Amino acid sequence: MKIAIIRTDLIGDFLLWLESAKIVRNEYPDAHITLICNNIYVELAQEITCFDQIITLDIQKLRKLNLIYLLKTYTKLRQKTYDLLINPMITRNSIVDLLSLFINANVKVASNADYNKYKILKPLFDKFYAKLIAISITGFHELELNNLFCNQLLNRNSNIKLPNLLDLLKIPPLKFSLEDFKQYIAVNLSTSTSSRNWPLKNFETLLANIPKDIAIIIIGSKNEQPLANQIIQRLANYNQIIDKTGKTTLIESLNIINSAKIFIGNESALVHMATLLNINTISFLGGGYAHRFLPYPSSLIAKASAQHKVLYQQLPCFNCNWHCQYPLENNITWRCIANISLDDAITALSGSLNNEM
Numbered sequence: 343m344k345i346a347i348i349r350t351d352l353i354g355d356f357l358l359w360l361e362s363a364k365i366v367r368n369e370y371p372d373a374h375i376t377l378i379c380n381n382i383y384v385e386l387a388q389e390i391t392c393f394d395q396i397i398t399l400d401i402q403k404l405r406k407l408n409l410i411y412l413l414k415t416y417t418k419l420r421q422k423t424y425d426l427l428i429n430p431m432i433t434r435n436s437i438v439d440l441l442s443l444f445i446n447a448n449v450k451v452a453s454n455a456d457y458n459k460y461k462i463l464k465p466l467f468d469k470f471y472a473k474l475i476a477i478s479i480t481g482f483h484e485l486e487l488n489n490l491f492c493n494q495l496l497n498r499n500s501n502i503k504l505p506n507l508l509d510l511l512k513i514p515p516l517k518f519s520l521e522d523f524k525q526y527i528a529v530n531l532s533t534s535t536s537s538r539n540w541p542l543k544n545f546e547t548l549l550a551n552i553p554k555d556i557a558i559i560i561i562g563s564k565n566e567q568p569l570a571n572q573i574i575q576r577l578a579n580y581n582q583i584i585d586k587t588g589k590t591t592l593i594e595s596l597n598i599i600n601s602a603k604i605f606i607g608n609e610s611a612l613v614h615m616a617t618l619l620n621i622n623t624i625s626f627l628g629g630g631y632a633h634r635f636l637p638y639p640s641s642l643i644a645k646a647s648a649q650h651k652v653l654y655q656q657l658p659c660f661n662c663n664w665h666c667q668y669p670l671e672n673n674i675t676w677r678c679i680a681n682i683s684l685d686d687a688i689t690a691l692s693g694s695l696n697n698e699m
Contacts, residue, residue, distance in 0.1 A: 343373040346424040346445055347393075350401050350438040352534070353383045353592070353611035355484070356637065358616060359503035360390060362488040366428070369496050378441070381585060385592050390510050392474060404437050407410070419444040427451070428495065429471075431485045432479065438461045439467035439655060453491055455479050483639050504642040507618040510601075513562040515593075518601040526557035528616070529601050530607035531569040535664075537676050539608055544684045546576045548606070551688050553695070556603065557582040561595050561612065564588030581651055593598075604694045607659040608679075609636055620648045622688065622694045627654035629678040630664035647698050651690040655681035 347363070347565040349356060353645035356379070367375060374394045377387055381398040388396060397418065403411040419441065431438055433456040434500075442450060454474035457464045468474060475494045479485055489502035509512065520526060529549065532539050549558055560583065570585045577583060588596065596615060599605055605616035606624045613625040617638065627636045635650035657678050659667055671680035 343370060343377070343426070344422070344424045345370060345373050345426045346376045346378055346422075346447060347428045347430065348378040348433055348438060348442055348445070350380050350381070350435070350441065351433070352406075353386075354614045355431070356380070356383050356386070357614045358484045358609060358635070359488050359508070360504070360507070360510050361485070362492045362619075363390070363392040364505075364510060365492050365496070365500075368663070370412070374425070376422070378445070382400060383592060383609045386596070389512050389593060391512055392510070399441070400448075401437065404441075414524065415504070416444050420446060422446065425449065429453070430475065430491055430495075432456055432484065432491065433458045433463070434467075436463050436467070440464070440468075443467070443470050450472070451475065451495060453477060455491075456458055456534055458467050462575070467582060474483060479634065481633075482631065483642075484635050485642065486639065487634075490583065502642070504638070504646060505618055506620065507596075507615065512698050514564045515597045518597045520557050520584075523557035524554065525555075525603045526559050526582075526584075526601075527552060527604045527606060528602040528612075528621075529558055529560050529562060530562050530605075530610060530612045531567075531573065532562055532566045533608045533610045537670055537674065538664075538679060539675060540546055540682060541672075541675055542572060544682075544687065546573060547689050548552075548691060549573065550577060551621075551691055553581075553613065553628045554580065554582060556695075557584060558582045559586055559598055559602070561598055567641075572584060576621070601655055617643075617648075620646055622648045622697055623650045624690045624694060625650075625652050626679060626682050626687075627652050628664075628676055629654070629657055629660035630662060630676075651694065652679070653686050655683070657681075 376395040377393040378397045380401045383685050384398045403487040423450050428448040429442050429452035432453050435458045445611050450471045451473045452471045455477040467618045477490050570587045600619050604622040607613050614621045665677050668677040
């Protein structure tokens with residue numbers, strides 16, 4: 343049996359779906375499974391045990407309607423025929439639906455839960471799927487939604503558990519260590535949208551509360567280097583800060599996080615990576631998609647040895663899908679994130695420092 347699975351979303355979505363990929367692999371142990379995915383996480387996908395082949399997509403070029411690239415993608419996707427195409431994205435969009443249309447498959451299955459942008463096209467694309475799995479997203483975490491999709495897809499009834507990313511990797515992560523420090527804290531200062539970043543001045547004060555015998559490693563993309571530079575300049579007396587922004591691959595970031603005592607960051611893919619690696623986390627949550635991605639359901643993390651502290655300022659407008667009714671605080675940050683208490687963060691840091699796993 344030949345199965346194709348397509349995902350065009352971001353790293354965090356991919357991480358939260360991997361347990362479901364494992365379930366599909368276990369259900370079809372002898373199938374040839376091809377993952378068709380966003381190229382930003384192909385390095386990680388190659389390390390996962392669930393896939394026999396990976397086809398990558400440059401989603402940025404597709405979003406910009408690069409016609410030459412679109413034609414090449416069409417040609418590439420039409421080369422094979424599959425018995426089953428699974429589009430497991432809980433929030434579909436016109437790009438993933440168009441690509442699903444390109445793919446030759448006897449049966450095509452997708453979620454009917456949510457749609458992002460150009461919803462007017464959804465009824466048209468719906469017609470090209472043999473089965474649409476209806477799921478209500480209200481009140482569920484993404485892990486739970488992925489499990490509900492799998493249950494209907496595979497005609498099963500199984501509860502979700504908190505995945506362990508280490509169980510899905512082909513080889514264990516490399517041990518990351520520093521010569522001059524026995525312990526370190528991994529920090530990520532940014533998200534894909536700057537207005538969703540907890541204020542940098544708060545990060546500065548929080549990091550100043552870390553004991554000087556514990557190193558601080560700042561990780562993230564090249565675009566985050568200016569933020570890291572500002573932190574290093576403002577905390578010039580703290581010689582334990584190491585800037586790794588723009589200097590690590592996704593797998594190297596995983597290695598760093600996996601050996602960290604604590605991970606501190608905004609709501610981004612790396613906080614999910616840390617959670618799924620069972621590392622202590624402190625994260626800052628805005629209201630755009632509150633409770634769908636963070637915090638994790640207490641039933642899932644209750645047995646975890648790590649502490650996962652999600653800090654947020656509840657507002658009546660939560661779950662606004664980032665259509666904020668308030669002006670940016672200081673023209674920089676959404677109000678729900680700017681209002682997250684620094685004192686609460688310092689308290690959370692103290693608790694995590696004392697948590698011995």
